[in-house]
Amino acid sequence: MGDDRLFDLTGRHAVVTGAAGLLGRQFADALAAQGATVHLLDLAADAVEEVAADIATRSPVPPEWIPVDVTDEDGVCAAIERVGRVDILVNSAAIDPKFEPGQPRNGHLSTYPLDRWNASLNVNLTGVFLTTRECCRNMEPRGEGVIVNISSTYGLVGPDQRIYVTEGGDEFFKPVDYSVTKAGLLGFTRAVAAMYRGTGIRVNALSPGGAHNGQDEEFVRNYSARTILDRMAQPSDYRGAIVFLCSDASRYMTGANLVVDGGWTAL
């Protein structure tokens, strides 16, 4: 293959979960821009329909959108069956716990409710297990495919709780379930990659840092100061990384984790 085709995804079918999300929609749009037919899965039916309509304005191949809860086994099986052929899976759906007004010691371990812990584990790990299992089953007969699990810098290092303390004037702690599930995804990535030894099914992780999403100025300043590039990410900053991981450009890469965080974890 010539170098000019390394990133080309023409003719490939890509499933993106959490495709209505801030980064999820960028992942789907970036893959579509390289020629992939994208299948957008998300719990938020209206939002994912809007994202699909937006991508359709730029993409020669219209995207498909499927409302699905990734923790619902029957729903996931039906969705992947409906897609038909899966060449690429991006596991982006997640619960990323945010400040919740009125909660004592917001997000702190000492007051953290069991139902929020369980919900995170269910979506961020069990949901990824279900979609990966179904997509791998789909890829097995052809012996090739690409899976990318979206982890986080917080899967690698603990959250710096100092940057959250004054959000909205209230105390907030980034809850432990996020770090636990994102670290778990890195283990899942290595284990599934090893499971498909000797095949063309590759499994990698992408660990982004924090992206701009209307956070208050103080948070943005505090976050930026922890990076080498001195800024938070724009949601579009991860487009190159996802195309690289999903394309033949990364063909000798499996079981790995690509960190794209402005240098946060290098300090």
Ligand SMILES: NC(=O)c1ccc[n+]([C@@H]2O[C@H](COP(=O)([O-])OP(=O)(O)OC[C@H]3O[C@@H](n4cnc5c(N)ncnc54)[C@H](O)[C@@H]3O)[C@@H](O)[C@H]2O)c1
């Ligand atoms: N945004 C960031 O700054 C950032 C930083 C590091 C890592 N990440 C990770 O990147 C990925 C994408 O982030 P994002 O900013 O798009 O997140 P987001 O919170 O904006 O979107 C998450 C999406 O997942 C969907 N979802 C939640 N539960 C679901 C379920 N049970 N079934 C199906 N869909 C479900 C939501 O409807 C939403 O559209 C996530 O895994 C996140 O943890 C994000």
